């Protein structure tokens with residue numbers, strides 16, 4: 001943790017519970033890099049909207065928000081029995097679970113909250129509520145340790161001075177701290193690794209330009225922004241020695257869903273013989289999903305392609321647009337999947353299963 005502070009990184013909690021205000025405090029990531037504004041969220045409708053609109057985003061941060069949301073959703077319940085409280089919890093669970101479909105952390109966190117609620121079935125309603133609050137806090141605190149462990153494993157694969165390409169934002173604001181794909185960058189910086197990071201802008205919502213470039217620059221990391229279609233040239237020019245990305249759901253065979261454009265980067269990395277690493281907490285690995293084609297890919301509004309972020313529309317009025325938010329990188333393109341329990345190599349079904357038993 002100190003290492004992270006030493007490098008001057010933006011130690012910013014993108015999601016936290018404010019007990020005095022009885023609210024979830026969320027950094028509105030849609031306003032970055034121009035404005036650092038925190039939202040106070042008390043109503044489930046507002047949390048649903050914040051997840052859906054990507055005010056809070058990135059698989060682990062969505063999971064953390066959902067954990068707190070499950071608590072806030074029942075905190076003021078007038079239920080006097082476990083059964084009544086559970087009925088209310090199920091409504092909150094289903095509602096929050098409908099906010100985005102791809103990142104499995106959302107469902108993982110809600111399932112974990114539900115399991116805790118059931119464990120406490122013979123306790124009073126008030127102590128069940130307390131237990132849910134502490135479970136949500138545990139999810140957030142564990143994520144910090146998980147990200148640090150991923151960062152250390154990933155760092156063991158990298159050499160000082162390397163050029164690293166990343167896509168979307170899998171950094172500190174997408175998690176409790178450190179990020180997944182950006183964790184080795186921060187940890188390496190403290191050790192003098194002097195990485196040169198290339199951040200794909202990541203159309204259409206520009207998480208690479210708005211968020212990754214912002215948080216790395218704030219931390220004093222050498223970061224260069226490129227358009228998505230420049231990844232090939234920087235690889236060909238020998239500027240990239242490794243690709244590091246996060247993910248939203250990894251299937252049991254190692255296929256990994258991440259922000260749209262990731263699979264194209266993996267195809268290019270294979271062409272240029274550059275290692276392609278996916279950083280994945282176990283909470284993002286879905287062993288119940290056998291292969292990538294089973295992963296639900298979120299479709300978002302056409303307006304995100306045609307006009308969002310621009311003063312004037314960037315496309316003719318009424319043109320059709322297709323806006324899948326994620327794509328699936330075939331496991332054959334992935335050099336290794338880096339988890340908090342170690343580095344998984346192909347065949348992934350076997351190596352990922354081992355991670356769960358450590």
Ligand SMILES: CSC[C@@H](O)[C@@H](O)C(=O)COP(=O)(O)O
Nearest residue numbers: 057058059168170174246247259
């Ligand atoms: C550690 S975050 C990993 C992924 O969630 C991230 O790479 C990503 O694809 C996020 O998509 P987003 O649509 O911004 O939530």
